[in-house]
Amino acid sequence: MNGVYGMTWKLDRHLKTPVYLQIAELLERSIASGEYPPGSPLPSERRLAEQLGVNRSTIVQAYAELRSSGLVESKVGSGTTVSRNKWGVSPSHTPNWRQYAEGGSFLPNLPFMRRIRSSMLHHGQMIDMASGELAEPLFPSGLLQSIMQEQPFTEPLGYDHPQGNPQLRVELSAFLRKQGIAAPEASILVTSGSQQSLYLITQCLLAPGDAVAIEDPSYCYSLPMFQSAGLRICRLPVHHDGIDPDDIARLYREHRIRMLFLNPNYQNPTGTSLSMEKRQRVLAIAAELRIPIVEDDPFSLTSFRNQALPSLKALDQEDIVLYIGSLSKIAASGLRIGWLVAPQTVVSRLADARQQMDFGLSILPQWLAGRLLASEGFPLHLLTLRKALEAKQQRMIGALEHYFSENLAFTAHPGGFNLWCKSKENISDHRLLEESIQRGVVFVPGSVYGSEEGFIRLSYARPEPEQMESGIERLAAALRASLALKS
Ligand SMILES: Cc1ncc(COP(=O)(O)O)c(C=O)c1O
Structure with missing residues (x-):
């Protein structure tokens, strides 16, 4: 294809920029140069795919990218045309926003995650086995509604305490006590989900070049945040009962690791839990080497029988654990309420940084979260949630056994x-992901979590129970198609 200045475009698969973005950039340059004037049609997706020798889905993504920047418009039946608004008319006078957008030090989300997200935006009927989020009916919506109707909101409306709303911290302290964690209000930082705790820790307690150890596979691999912070990442392989504590000492000798990031209960993505014996060993080794442990624990309260092992924080005698919790997996991810339990010095440092970033959290979700935790209905909500998650897991397992028989191996765990x-x-x-998207189902490929190819993470939290069979049937068809294409 001829691009700007009549040069022939060649796909460069070695570039870091994904192919669809290379194509979007080429088209943007062609539009800017006047090759495609405002209002003119762009080639059809099929034609352009043939011309460039790429999948049609790559062109669909490239056009979606151009649409999101306002440069082109698509209408059903009339294809994609160059926008007539000011973006399309004089793109050469506008700053090169793409270059700015790529220039910052914060890395973009992983291409697989962006692909999954965009496929869900463009496909209303997608069966979502990718999101680590509860389905709508599992949120405590009725309970939240009755709290809002029955309890007057009379909180002061100025900036809240830098550590988070004092009343919510009182409720959190009581909530954590029931889980065996002694956390006075002063040791709690309320955060915008667990994610903000992880972000503040990587930004404020670590420096570029520091080595950290994370589980392999791990949720942390899906966070470019770790790379953005310039951290060196060392791997702790996850076995059926969690990591091997001796690996910590080895990594310390080899890389002087400065922090451990662990998700000991119903680990994301493997679902495994660190055994009790290993918990004690991990704590002993970390204490001996004086390595802080960040315990990311969003799932312990999803334990189907309420039998999660005590958290590392509950067992911690030496104040070496920074404990992160969240309402996202047990109540509502959209409330954006999480918490960090840490020594006062750490809490103050992180609260100060957050104050500089955004002056703290909104009072409304904090107020609501406090009332939710204190409500009589919350324990019942948790009970219902666990039962529903167990039933959904069973249904997914049934469908996997039916449609995959021996082709897909997995171990079920009683939580997460x-x-x-x-x-x-x-x-x-x-x-496999592209074949699945075509069939209307998404999952997260294992490589997002750092594993080799061939692993997939299927979430049963999001799809409705009645979607489970159809989702797994589509996935099985996608797998067959991927294998047929390979041979
Ligand atoms: C292990 C783990 N940690 C942290 C998070 C972030 O959750 P949130 O920021 O919604 O609390 C997630 C979300 O998927 C997770 O799986």
Whole structure:
């Protein structure tokens, strides 16, 4: 294809920029140069895909990218045309926003995650086995509504306490006590979900070049945040009963690791839990080497039988654990309420940084979260949630056994949101995801979590129970198609 200045475009698969973005950039340059004037049609997706020798889905993504920047418009039946508004008319006078957008030090989200998100935006009927989020009916919506109707909101409306709303911290302290964690209000920082705790820790307590150890596979691999902070990442392989504590000492000798990030209960993505014996060993080794542990614990209260092992924080005698919790997996991710329990010095430092970033959290969700935790209905909500999650897991397992028989191996764990599955055949993550998207189902490829190809993470929290069979049937068809394409 001829691009700007009549140069022939060549796909560069070695570039870091994904292919669809390379194509979007080429088209943007062609529009800016006047090759495609305002209002003119762009080639059809099929034609352009053939011309460039790429999948049609890549062109669909490239056009979606241009649409989101306002440069082109798409109408059903009349294809994609160059926008007539000021973006399309004089793009050469506008700053190069793409260059700015790529220039900052914060890395963009992983291409697989962006692909999954955009596929869900463009496909209203997608069965979502990718999101680590509860389905709508599992949120405590009725309970929240009755709190809002029955209890007057009379809180002061100025900036709240830098550590988070004092009353919510009182409720959190009581809530954590029931889980065996002694956390006075002064040791709690209320955060915008667990994610903000992880962000503040990487930004404020660590420096570029520091080595940290994370589980392998791990949710943390899905966070470019760790790379953005310039951290060196060391891997602790996860076994059926969690990491091997001796690996911590080895990594310390080899890399002088400065912090450990662990998700000991119903780990994301594997679903495994660190055994009790290993918990004691991890704490002993970390204490001996004086390595702080960040315990990310969003799932312990999803334990189907309420039998999660005590958290590292509950067992911690030496103040070496920074404990992170959240309402996202047990109540509502949209409330954006999480918490960090840490020594006062750390809490003050992080609260000060957050104050500089955004002057703290909004009072409304904090007020609501405090009332929710204190409500009589919350324990019942948790009970209902656990039962529903167990039933959904069972239904997904039934469907997997039916549609995959022996082709997909997995071990179920009594809590969490995910089944971590391994295909018996070698498959390409990319191919399987694209085939699945075409069939209206999404999952997260294992490589997002740092694993080799062939692993997939299926979440049963989000799809409705009645979607489970259809989702797994579509996935099985996608796997067959991927294997057929391979041979
Ligand atoms: C292990 C783990 N930690 C942290 C988070 C972030 O959750 P939130 O910021 O919504 O509390 C997630 C979300 O998927 C997670 O799985």
